[in-house]
Amino acid sequence: MPDPAAHLPFFYGSISRAEAEDHLKLAGMADGLFLLRQCLRSLGGYVLSLVHDLRFHHFPIERQLNGTYAIAGGKAHCGPAELCEFYSRDPDGLPCNLRKPCNRPSGLEPQPGVFDCLRDAMVRDYVRQTWKLEGEALEQAIISQAPQVEKLIATTAHERMPWYHSSLTREEAERKLYSGSQTDGKFLLRPRKEQGTYALSLIYGKTVYHYLVSQDKAGKYCIPEGTKFDTLWQLVEYLKLKADGLIYCLKEACPNTSASAEVAAPTLPAHPSTFTNTQRRTDTLNPDGYTPEPARPAPSEKPRPMPMDTSVYESPYSDPEELKDKKLFLKRENLLMADIELGCGNFGSVRQGVYRMRKKQIDVAIKVLKHSTEKADKDEMMREAQIMHQLDNPYIVRLIGVCQAEALMLVMEMAGGGPLHKFLVGKKEEIPVSNVAELLHQVSMGMRYLEEKNFVHRDLAARNVLLVNRHYAKISDFGLSKALGADDSYYTARSAGKWPLKWYAPECINFRKFSSRSDVWSYGVTMWEAFSYGQKPYKKMKGPEVMAFIEQGKRMECPPECPPEMYALMNDCWIYKWEDRPDFLAVEQRMRTYYYSLASKVEGSPECGKGAEAACA
Ligand code: ADP
Ligand code: MG
Numbered sequence: 001m002p003d004p005a006a007h008l009p010f011f012y013g014s015i016s017r018a019e020a021e022d023h024l025k026l027a028g029m030a031d032g033l034f035l036l037r038q039c040l041r042s043l044g045g046y047v048l049s050l051v052h053d054l055r056f057h058h059f060p061i062e063r064q065l066n067g068t069y070a071i072a073g074g075k076a077h078c079g080p081a082e083l084c085e086f087y088s089r090d091p092d093g094l095p096c097n098l099r100k101p102c103n104r105p106s107g108l109e110p111q112p113g114v115f116d117c118l119r120d121a122m123v124r125d126y127v128r129q130t131w132k133l134e135g136e137a138l139e140q141a142i143i144s145q146a147p148q149v150e151k152l153i154a155t156t157a158h159e160r161m162p163w164y165h166s167s168l169t170r171e172e173a174e175r176k177l178y179s180g181s182q183t184d185g186k187f188l189l190r191p192r193k194e195q196g197t198y199a200l201s202l203i204y205g206k207t208v209y210h211y212l213v214s215q216d217k218a219g220k221y222c223i224p225e226g227t228k229f230d231t232l233w234q235l236v237e238y239l240k241l242k243a244d245g246l247i248y249c250l251k252e253a254c255p256n257t258s259a260s261a262e263v264a265a266p267t268l269p270a271h272p273s274t275f276t277n278t279q280r281r282t283d284t285l286n287p288d289g290y291t292p293e294p295a296r297p298a299p300s301e302k303p304r305p306m307p308m309d310t311s312v313y314e315s316p317y318s319d320p321e322e323l324k325d326k327k328l329f330l331k332r333e334n335l336l337m338a339d340i341e342l343g344c345g346n347f348g349s350v351r352q353g354v355y356r357m358r359k360k361q362i363d364v365a366i367k368v369l370k371h372s373t374e375k376a377d378k379d380e381m382m383r384e385a386q387i388m389h390q391l392d393n394p395y396i397v398r399l400i401g402v403c404q405a406e407a408l409m410l411v412m413e414m415a416g417g418g419p420l421h422k423f424l425v426g427k428k429e430e431i432p433v434s435n436v437a438e439l440l441h442q443v444s445m446g447m448r449y450l451e452e453k454n455f456v457h458r459d460l461a462a463r464n465v466l467l468v469n470r471h472y473a474k475i476s477d478f479g480l481s482k483a484l485g486a487d488d489s490y491y492t493a494r495s496a497g498k499w500p501l502k503w504y505a506p507e508c509i510n511f512r513k514f515s516s517r518s519d520v521w522s523y524g525v526t527m528w529e530a531f532s533y534g535q536k537p538y539k540k541m542k543g544p545e546v547m548a549f550i551e552q553g554k555r556m557e558c559p560p561e562c563p564p565e566m567y568a569l570m571n572d573c574w575i576y577k578w579e580d581r582p583d584f585l586a587v588e589q590r591m592r593t594y595y596y597s598l599a600s601k602v603e604g605s606p607e608c609g610k611g612a613e614a615a616c617a
Contacts (some may be wrong), residue, residue: 004597005036005080006110007045010101013110014038016241020049021392023061024102029054032099036080038113040238041229046080048087051096057255067434067598073240078565079597113237122157123149131308132474137318140394143592144442158189158232163253165190173201174208182206189213189236191275198232200239204248211246229613236273257616274359307442307472310415312371313394322357326391330355330401330411337366342416347377347479348407355400355411364400378408380479385410387455387481395446397466419469419522420526424462431470433561434598436530439465439473441591446475447523448584451516454484456491458514461503462529480515490515501543507578509547517578520587524573531566532559549577565594 003403005011012020015037024033026232029051039045044063048071049056049423059071061083068076069083074093077083088098104110126149127133127141142149158164165173168190177186187202198213200223211223213235220228221235229235236250243249317323340352342502348370355364369381388399400411417423420439422429443465450457458480466476482491493512505521507513537556538546555574558567569590575581582590 003038003110003116005038006610008036008081008084009103010034011036011080012038012039012104013109014113014116015061015111016040017049018060019057020047024049024051024056027100027102030100032096033102033473034084034098034100035102036084038111040113041062041227041234048098050094050096050098055356057095068580085108087107095350104124115159119150119153122153122160126153127308131313133308133314137314137394140445141306141313144394144445145308146306147308147596153235154231154497158236160325161189161233161253162238162255163188163236164211165256167191167276170199170201170210173199173210174437177201177203177208183252185248186254187236187250187252188254188256189232200246201237201254202246202250203254209247243541246558275556279313289447297558305469305471307394307468310468312415312468312474312603315392315398316360316362316400316413319359321359325358328385328401330403332403332405335364335366335403335405335411341418347381352414352416353411361473362400363414363416364414365397365416366403370410371407381408381410384481387478387483388412391453391455391478391482393446393449395442395474396449397474404448412476415468415476417469419463419530420465420467420473421462421534423467423534428561430535431533433531433563434595435470436533437566437591437595437598438471438562439467440527440530441588441595442473443475443526444523444584444588444591447516447519448588450475450519451584454486454488455481456514456516457481457519457522458508459500459503460526461500462526462534465526484515490518502537505578506547506550506576514579515578516584517581520573520581521578523584523587524570526569527566527573528559528562529596531562531570533558533561550574563594565590569594596604 003013010419012035020035020037023035027033031052033051035049037047037049037206039047039060039062040062041578042062042229042540046061046069048059048061051057061069061071061080062245063069064076068074068078069080071083071093075086077086086092087094091097100122123142123146124138127145127182128138131141133141141387159166165188168176168188173188173190176188182203184204185202187200189200191198192212196215198221200211200213202209202211206328212375213221213223213232215386216228220230221232222228223235223239227238229238238244239246264308293429317326334356336354336356338352338354340354342350342365344350348368351366351368353364353366354361367381369378382402385399385402388397389401397415398413400413403409403411424436447457447460455480457475459477460475464475464477465473467473484491491514493514496509496512499508500522501509503522503525505518508518508521527536528537538549553576555571558564560569569587571580573587
């Protein structure tokens with residue numbers, strides 16, 4: 001994820017306060033001279049450094065739970081650029097407004113933070129190792145879950161750091177630090193017996209000091225009376241720049257040789273620390289060690305499920321053993337049908353079942369064609385099967401096969417959480433907007449895949465987005481779908497049928513022309529359904545009224561909970577001329593950017609509806 005401030009010429013990245021002041025000095029110390037830098041304490045935060053009256057002022061900018069940015073006590077802004085723009089117009093509590101950006105000298109790039117350098121490689125490694133994924137499945141997992149994985153890694157990144165010793169007693173730590181060069185500032189970090197607490201052991205003047213690192217109620221880490229941090233590696237990085245109560249700032253890591261040899265961890269870039277303040281706060285210091293505080297349990301934040309944790313993320317045929325048996329027609333004896341109805345439609349009903357494969361049994365949903373149906377319906381169902389059989393993507397319901405026995409049956413992988421609109425009804429309090437954006441992003445990934453494969457869905461709607469769980473959606477119902485010819489960008493229906501008019505673009509209705517761009521229109525309506533938490537689009541209007549409404553240039557209003565960025569995208573999906581509409585490649589990018597911007601912070605917030613997992617398990 002690129003830093004949202006990366007493009008700003010006055011953004012310096014991860015530099016220390018002293019370095020910031022050096023830059024401002026060099027630039028002349030004029031009133032209102034300012035720069036922006038990464039906050040070393042909070043994930044995703046910044047510091048605004050400003051000159052006034054020949055003095056330096058530093059204002060931390062926190063990233064809030066809803067993804068906005070604010071200086072403590074100030075107004076919230078949607079990004080760091082907007083925030084700076086605001087304060088250039090209005091000081092609003094600052095000593096003066098931002099008048100002159102202190103731009104980076106030419107050739108100087110923003111200083112990457114410790115984690116920035118490692119992040120992409122770590123995410124990839126982590127996903128590959130944890131879920132044993134490769135190829136497309138790996139790429140899709142990274143795109144759809146990067147913020148969650150990053151958060152997970154950020155909170156466990158210390159385990160890969162050379163200074164982290166996962167099992168070391170106090171005595172062993174002292175032995176390690178006293179052996180070899182006893183350079184001031186050599187340090188290590190180790191977990192203590194009390195869950196969620198750690199000890200920072202540091203050598204200075206040939207004496208080892210131990211500091212307690214504990215977590216507050218919100219899960220932030222700190223040394224007694226010290227600054228609080230989201231993660232342990234941030235605490236360490238900060239204490240390398242500033243002693244902050246320690247007898248000396250951290251310098252060289254006392255390496256955990258065994259761990260760094262085993263885990264081929266990417267090596268950390270040297271942090272250019274120019275900070276030399278060795279001011280000592282002996283008042284909080286106890287050379288014999290700390291007085292243990294009562295242990296607080298680590299906040300029990302259950303990691304939320306990711307699509308890759310489920311059995312339907314990869315195709316059941318991703319196992320080469322199973323692939324040997326892959327055929328469109330399935331044997332009836334391998335199919336067990338339960339008396340549970342998952343849903344129904346014109347064609348008949350969808351029942352729950354189990355399909356026996358070579359090595360495993362999988363839960364399936366079986367679309368059973370009514371007995372009385374005509375040959376035309378059978379043909380149609382077979383066409384649906386032919387389409388689905390060619391698709392393999394984590395965000396599309398896969399077809400396992402077809403079974404011709406007591407009835408014609410379509411055997412699909414199971415997405416038991418029900419349709420998206422039903423799930424969202426009445427859940428405004430429980431399901432945050434970030435969760436809705438996450439699901440819609442997955443739908444856009446599935447649609448991008450369809451677009452790449454030259455298929456049109458023709459029935460994209462919230463009712464046809466099925467959930468596996470609260471954080472995992474799949475596109476279903478390919479009953480109207482068509483594969484386009486290699487050179488065709490649209491499909492012309494012979495005649496209008498029973499069509500979902502409220503989801504259809506003008507060219508579908510007027511000229512029966514269907515393309516990925518008309519699917520984009522339907523995606524906009526699906527977005528509207530989701531952000532309105534399951535409301536019916538165009539309220540009581542009938543199909544022809546909706547058509548007239550659209551022809552007059554009108555569009556549905558922004559649902560109350562819908563973020564402006566998402567309403568803007570919806571409106572782009574509803575651009576009248578199909579040539580002017582974005583394609584799914586662009587839609588997915590915009591969904592991704594927006595969802596990433598929300599996801600990294602909100603996921604950790606305690607108010608994320610906890611009961612919802614069960615509601616949709
Ligand atoms: P229709 O063509 O009638 O719209 P759908 O394919 O949309 O048929 O399926 C109708 C309902 O059956 C869905 O709304 C859902 O409740 C259930 N259903 C369909 N496919 C699945 C599946 N793969 N897993 C679980 N439930 C399903
Ligand atoms: Mg349907």
